[in-house]
Amino acid sequence: MNIIITGGCGFIGSNLCFFLKKKIKNARIVSVDNFSKSYSYYNSKRLLKSGIKNYKVDISSTKSLSKISFKADLIIDCSAEPAVETSRINTSKVLNSNLVGTINILEKCKIDKSKIIFLSSSRIYPVRESYKKFKEFKNKKKTSLYDEDTSILGPKTIYGYTKLASEMLVEEYSYCYDVDYIINRFGLITGEGQFGKVEQGLISLWLWRHYRKIPLEYKGHGGKGEQIRDVLFVDDLNNLILKQIISFDKIKNQIFCVGGGKKNIISLANLTKMCQNITGNKITITSNKDTSIYDIPYYVSSLKKINKFYKWKPKQKMNKGLIKIFNWMKKNNNQIKFFF
Numbered sequence: 636m637n638i639i640i641t642g643g644c645g646f647i648g649s650n651l652c653f654f655l656k657k658k659i660k661n662a663r664i665v666s667v668d669n670f671s672k673s674y675s676y677y678n679s680k681r682l683l684k685s686g687i688k689n690y691k692v693d694i695s696s697t698k699s700l701s702k703i704s705f706k707a708d709l710i711i712d713c714s715a716e717p718a719v720e721t722s723r724i725n726t727s728k729v730l731n732s733n734l735v736g737t738i739n740i741l742e743k744c745k746i747d748k749s750k751i752i753f754l755s756s757s758r759i760y761p762v763r764e765s766y767k768k769f770k771e772f773k774n775k776k777k778t779s780l781y782d783e784d785t786s787i788l789g790p791k792t793i794y795g796y797t798k799l800a801s802e803m804l805v806e807e808y809s810y811c812y813d814v815d816y817i818i819n820r821f822g823l824i825t826g827e828g829q830f831g832k833v834e835q836g837l838i839s840l841w842l843w844r845h846y847r848k849i850p851l852e853y854k855g856h857g858g859k860g861e862q863i864r865d866v867l868f869v870d871d872l873n874n875l876i877l878k879q880i881i882s883f884d885k886i887k888n889q890i891f892c893v894g895g896g897k898k899n900i901i902s903l904a905n906l907t908k909m910c911q912n913i914t915g916n917k918i919t920i921t922s923n924k925d926t927s928i929y930d931i932p933y934y935v936s937s938l939k940k941i942n943k944f945y946k947w948k949p950k951q952k953m954n955k956g957l958i959k960i961f962n963w964m965k966k967n968n969n970q971i972k973f974f975f
């Protein structure tokens with residue numbers, strides 16, 4: 636089986652490259668990544684050691700993409716600029732990379748007759764929905780879930796727009812050109828190999844800062860760290876994608892919400908407590924009440940549909956998952972410290 640993983644030198648893409656190479660016998664996997672992240676080159680060297688070549692190509696350039704002669708049975712699209720605030724500042728760049736990039740990948744799917752697994756995002760849902768659900772959570776102590784039928788209407792960030800528009804294009808290419816697809820709308824993902832920043836990868840950033848004793852800030856939504864997320868660990872994501880590949884011919888042309896679910900929810904303030912316990916360090920966390928119009932207070936995924944179709948549930952529990960990341964940080968400290 637020939638597989639192209641776009642964004643293969645990023646956090647999720649590289650994890651998938653290594654995992655699928657081990658799990659699928661005779662798989663020929665290549666990565667396509669333009670090295671837009673500081674750690675992409677570092678990951679490309681690690682991939683090469685496992686026999687996975689990266690094509691240094693910007694997927695938003697038709698000309699560059701057409702130079703890749705490798706034809707895939709499946710393209711797993713993990714390339715995007717995933718930070719919401721970046722999409723507010725560098726709007727046209729993000730539109731180009733995330734949306735034009737998807738168009739070009741879909742064209743390649745059409746020509747090469749490849750299937751596609753598209754990594755979408757919880758940010759396709761409008762910002763106001765998150766405030767509504769957060770209120771329900773606080774007032775009624777009820778965990779309101781996002782599912783595939785939750786309304787998508789309303790402003791959602793430019794990043795979220797590129798993801799929703801990409802989803803719609805995937806559906807159009809399937810309808811018009813028989814490109815088979817699976818779309819996964821992921822919530823917050825973390826795991827080994829994530830180099831968290833304030834705008835993306837909050838869990839690993841929080842752990843890293845505790846480990847290295849660097850101050851942090853609770854920003855927005857009252858400035859007390861009350862924001863809520865469900866957390867999915869990348870090992871569980873890998874296992875799900877493998878299931879999806881194996882059963883692709885039976886289960887296809889579907890959209891799924893995927894996340895840690897209500898058993899893996901955490902507030903930022905609770906994350907602080909867990910990071911303190913795991914690292915043994917207590918750091919200064921200041922409070923900033925300014926809330927970005929792009930920040931959301933709440934997201935928790937419903938796993939009903941994904942569980943029904945694949946009998947899949949995330950296995951990694953929060954504390955053990957965090958310890959695993961912490962051990963990876965300690966072990967690789969010298970190589971990875973430049974990327975945080």
Ligand SMILES: NC(=O)c1ccc[n+]([C@@H]2O[C@H](COP(=O)([O-])OP(=O)(O)OC[C@H]3O[C@@H](n4cnc5c(N)ncnc54)[C@H](O)[C@@H]3O)[C@@H](O)[C@H]2O)c1
Nearest residue numbers: 642644645646647668669670671672693694714715821824
């Ligand atoms: N990390 C999360 O919590 C999360 C949650 C939901 C969805 N997602 C989605 O999963 C995918 C992977 O996210 P990640 O966390 O691994 O991000 P990442 O930034 O670590 O990886 C993305 C990779 O894509 C590459 N890339 C970006 N634009 C490109 C382009 N135009 N051409 C070629 N390569 C390009 C980057 O160089 C990088 O290596 C993204 O599509 C993201 O939207 C991530």
